[in-house]
Amino acid sequence: MLRFQEIGGSLEATLSQGITKSLAERPSEFHLLPTASAWECLLRCWSDGVFLRELAHRFWKLSLQIIARYCTWIEEVWEEKWLSESSPFTNDTNLAPSEGTQSDRLLFLVYLHADIESFADKLKHFSAMTSTRLDGVSPQTCEKLYHSIEESKQQLLSRLPIVTQFILGEVSSQSLSQLRQVNDIPRLFRRTNRDIPTKPCPYVAAVLAPPLSFHKAYREVVGADQLQRWLTLIFSAITQQFYSSVNDVLTSVQKTEESLRRLKKVRDRLSTTTPSEGKGLGDDDKIRQQLVLDVQNFCEGVESVDVKKDDVDKLLELLNLVEAARSKSDLPKL
Structure with missing residues (x-):
């Protein structure tokens, strides 16, 4: 005893x-x-x-x-x-x-x-x-x-699946809080006369930082296969929210664009002068361009740790979403 x-x-x-x-x-x-x-x-x-x-x-x-x-x-x-x-x-x-x-x-x-x-x-x-x-x-x-x-x-x-859920939550939560900045993109271009964007917004680096730091810090602690599984799940959680945020912005942009187009038609009908032709890219096209740059940069970050785009939930859909929005505008392909 x-x-x-x-x-x-x-x-x-x-x-x-x-x-x-x-x-x-x-x-x-x-x-x-x-x-x-x-x-x-x-x-x-x-x-x-x-x-x-x-x-x-x-x-x-x-x-x-x-x-x-x-x-x-x-x-x-x-x-x-x-x-x-x-x-x-x-x-x-x-x-x-x-x-x-x-x-x-x-x-x-x-x-x-x-x-x-x-x-x-x-x-x-x-x-x-x-x-x-x-x-x-x-x-x-x-x-x-x-x-x-x-x-x-x-x-x-x-107990392992629950521990995994906690790990994924710890990493992805740090990135998800940064995605709120996607909603600020329209404000960067509306009535600001900004140039056409040529580089991603800083928030993308902030979104990528937690999973990339996680990869660097723990690749010697856990096996490569396990780490890849975790990263794939982390990026999937982030991408699902990213997709939702981008989709909301694009939907809002489209509604605003349609509203302005209707307003312009009314003004043109009431005006005695010849309707003026649009010059250069509009604010909405610049917003779409910025989203394309941001999403492409995010994809590069995902692939930098050998995670395949095809394995990340909603990532291909996110790419298609911004590409489709760009194809409907006057933007050139990057």
């Missing part, structure tokens, strides 16, 4: 320290202390000097409880509030408190995802690790025991 209490108490002490104290000391097989502690407790259950053959069933039960407690801890940390002031994750003093907290949380979530995968991978070899301790146990019983570990592993892996 003392052994069980000691092992369980050791794990509980680590899990109760909170997120901000969960960064593992290097070198370690895992990024987070709770993961390392859970695995260490599992190994202790079956180590020399601790394991007792006559209590094999109790040690097996304790092993399952350790995995279950780790799974519960994962769910608990989703609800835990972050205090960036006491966090060891970020050392950048130039970040504002909210930025530091967001960066800390993202780093923790990526580490958590990597740890869950590593922990589950190690459980694949748990049967071989414990087989020498189960001499004399019937094959049927052993199979049931190993099946219970497999079930625990699947329970652990079932």
Whole structure:
């Protein structure tokens, strides 16, 4: 009983320290202390000097409880509030408190995802690790025991999609807030006599910055395939909102254009002078041109991290949307 209490108490002490104290000391097989502690407790259950053959069933039960407690801890940390002031994750003093907290949380979530995968991978070899301790146990019983570990592993892996959702939310939310500037584009050109735009608006770089920084920061932490999947989902979330914003602007531009055209016809009919021909590109065409430049620049950013345009939801539709709008105007192709 003392052994069980000691092992369980050791794990509980680590899990109760909170997120901000969960960064593992290097070198370690895992990024987070709770993961390392859970695995260490599992190994202790079956180590020399601790394991007792006559209590094999109790040690097996304790092993399952350790995995279950780790799974519960994962769910608990989703609800835990972050205090960036006491966090060891970020050392950048130039970040504002909210930025530091967001960066800390993202780093923790990526580490958590990597740890869950590593922990589950190690459980694949748990049967071989414990087989020498189960001499004399019937094959049927052993199979049931190993099946219970497999079930625990699947329970652990079932947390990955939710961790992924949190990761995607952390990155994409930073970009989505920048897309509000799409609605400001008409104001840049209406009655301002601006030149025809030749470069994308600054907001595009701000939209791209979070996913591109994410790629740079974590390409050494997670596998290339996993990172590409995340980036594809992140860009998909951003593009869906981008499409909606651009579509709203183009719809508004078209309505304004039609209204002005009707007004001009009325004025021309009432005027005794010859209707004047339009000179140069109108404000609406400049707005469309700006949107084309912005969307094309966004696509270049997506492809710069080897994400295919075809894999990003609504991206091809977004390109077609601005190209179709341009084809109806007097704009030349870029």
